[in-house]
Amino acid sequence: MVGLTSAGGIIALLDEPEEELKVYALKKLNNLVDQFWAEIADAISKIEILYEDEEFSQRELSALVASKVYYHLGEFEDSLTFALGAGTLFDASSKSEYVETIISKCIDRYINLRVESYENPTSGIEIDPRLEEVVERMFQRCYDDGEFKQAIGIALESRRLDIIEQTISKGNAPELMSYVLDVCMTLVHSLDFRNRVLSLLVKVYENLEEPDYVSISQCFVHLNDPISAAKLLQDLVSKGDDDYLLMAYQIAFDLEENATQEFLQKVVSQLPPAAAVSTPSATEKQDAMETDEAEEQKTPQRDPNEEKYTRIRSILSGEESIKLHLEFLYRNNHTDLLILKNTKNVLESRNSVYHSAVTFSNAFMHAGTTSDEFLRQNLEWLSRATNWSKFSATAALGVIHKGHLSQGLALLAPYLPQEGVSASSYSEGGSLFALGLIHANHGAGVLEYLRNALSSTQTEVLQHGACLGLGAAGTATGNDDIYEELKAVLYSDSAVAGEAAGLAMGLVMLGTASSKAIGEMLQYAHDTQHEKIIRGLAIGIALIMYGKEEAADALVEQLSRDKDPILRYGGIYTVALAYCGTGNNKAIRRLLHVAVSDVNDDVRRAAVTALGFLLFRTPKQVPRIVQLLSESYNPNVRYGATLALGISCAGTGLTEAIELLEPMTKDPVDYVRQGAFISLAMILIQQNDAINPKVSAIRKLYEKIINDKHEDAMAKFGAVLGQGIIDAGGRNVTISLQSRSGHSNMPAIVGMAVFTQFWYWFPLTHFLSLSFTPTAIIGLNKELKIPKFEFISNAKPSLFAYPATTKPPATNVVEKVATAVLSTTAKAKARAKKSEKEKGHEIPDAMETDEKKDDTKKDEEKVTSTYSLKQITSSYDLLENMARVLPGQLQYISFKEDSRYIPVKKGIVGGILMMKDQRPDEPEELIAPSAPAANEPAEEEEAPPPEPFEYPFDD
Known part of the structure; x- marks a missing residue:
């Protein structure tokens, strides 16, 4: 390389003061650069000739040299190709920048080829064995360095199940398996490969010294394998040991928390029947006849495990967990009724928007607590509800008594439709909706009643309530009979009833991906002229594709090209529900593109809102993603940004999200402020000042907005709703779209998705109660x-x-003026006191009594302050x-x-x-x-009898 050796003297000329020398040096350097690169190109061509010469003994060395030359030239792909030819001379264990870069390129190429081969098995893609060798050496390097999680990450991306199993066996198995399960559910976007990984985990979990039965059951839920789940329960019960029995019950509770009604029903159907009968064999019959015990043999022999299976069925039905949560919420109810009272007093109850807002807020605050104290105290206010406000007010009972399965019908009896008795159709329709909310996702006991109520009426308000009730109670049952009955209501082409029917059809067929249902609903959406019906069907179609990920892509593509903006809106919710919690990059790119490009504001708003559903597992990413959208000129996009933050960051108290939302509470557009108030409540639910100092300020902000006579009704609606959400369930519930075990919380996701439709129809606000988790x-x-x-x-x-309860406003107490005491009176009292002492009866002086009271009070305050200090x-x-x-x-x-x-x-x-x-x-x-x-309504307490007194009769 002559150019390199002769360049030093010429470079020195650049430091000389004369300009001529500098120009000369630059011209020489220009020539040298051309010469240098010409020499490099010549060297590369000679190296490549050597490498291609089969008889040359140092071919690997020439490949290594060529690789390094290409690396320094920035030609990384060529550098990688020659590095593979260098064989063992390429030292993968070296820590140099060159080796790290080449290995990363190797892994990227290997992953791309493996994924393409996995997704297109017939493509005939062959992977260079030398590339595989480098990757294998990389895996070995990970093992040597103890970087097991790194090896698992590469194995998952390159679809290498064998490496995943091998890595788990070499490291801390329980920790690595937990890591694989977590990464698999959050980062692996291929549903088919994810299921293969889960199947592998089940096998490995079962082979541990102490099998992790809880994790195995989680995998069965993800795999939608109820038969294996039932077998696991049976195996644990049959072991006969108390520890295994407790584990069986624990798994049953976990399944009930995470699985759909359809899954749980299939598990129950696989368990031994309720009254297992043991049939005697022929020999036993003969022996019985010989010993004259035929009568005894006729009696069915009870399965010794029957009681255990009865308990498991009770758990899987939801009966036990609902009963326990009801007990917990009832015992620990910390609702601050003064907040509701103050809000009610400030807002004009004749305004249906304000009346509905207080109704929803009360329902959320008392969700699941069974406490209808506020309603009983304000019967006159409640009676002012008319039409759909009355519908919502009656439906609120379903939220308050949510989970009161055994008493649902009895509680609502005064409001439910009764033959021969004509009451308000709005009240009756609301009560049918309430019945569905009480039995939400556990509707076995009332589905028949609601079906009869639906089929026996032609009143569209009653049909609307019955449809919503069936949808809530029959969620994810996949019941074809209910679907057909709802379809009959839909085909009646009533706008009010049809909207609820379309939505309920989606709820009943949730996650089934039924092509028949989607085809029929989509066809009718194109045929009808009612926007309400199209909207109900659009959300219903999205619900049917819940959790289906890439299987929903074709439908999303079809809906996104539809000329009807309402169906495009449905396409966005299909993306949100199909990919909920996956953080899928392709889905996010689609949503961001629609958010800035669609010509319809509703569609753009939905696209931004949907980001919250996709990213709820990684809430810290959301503020960064929606920051620019929150500053959009379009108020619908800004509103979508508020809900995206609220949905994804619910219950986290995330500071970054609050900092984005706070300026939006002052937005010039009323409904953007509304969205900010609602989302702040979702984020700050169950937070106090010790955890998040913003809580008090936000609570005061709600109060200020509600009391401001000049504030817009929509913003006030959001503030009142915010008050209900932040104190939901007696301050004992949170909002989370994933369960404690990391599963997607299906009822919460569905409830939140339907809740966001309150933009068009206020009664759907009640669906947020499905997202509340005790x-x-x-x-x-x-x-x-x-x-x-x-x-x-x-x-x-x-x-x-x-959080501290609201203090009632201080009342000004008029102090009594001290009474003047005459000296003669004081002397008379002193003489009387002296004579009483002598007799042994001391009359306590009023002054002394007051002093004692003060001392007692001080002692109590001292105890209280000491307790507070201890706290x-x-x-x-x-x-x-x-x-x-x-x-x-x-x-x-x-x-x-x-x-x-x-x-x-x-x-x-x-x-x-x-x-x-x-x-x-x-x-x-x-x-x-x-x-x-x-x-039952509490009876009025009788006034206590008056204290004994003497009436001063006139002489």
């Missing part, structure tokens, strides 16, 4: 009873305490069974070493837990249920 630790023994025990929260009690300074808290435990608090929960009860689940635990009794011989102390069996 935050508790509820421990059960093997009899499914609630034992008393304590556990530790290793955090300051103030950190996770309930603040204590670094831990002792909690009892059925205590409120926030999601962020779970990591601080532990059980005492000598605790009688410990959970059968390992790791961070929450929700309903089966507890192992470590001292079974000792008597148990149980918590008695306190929730009302039937929430």
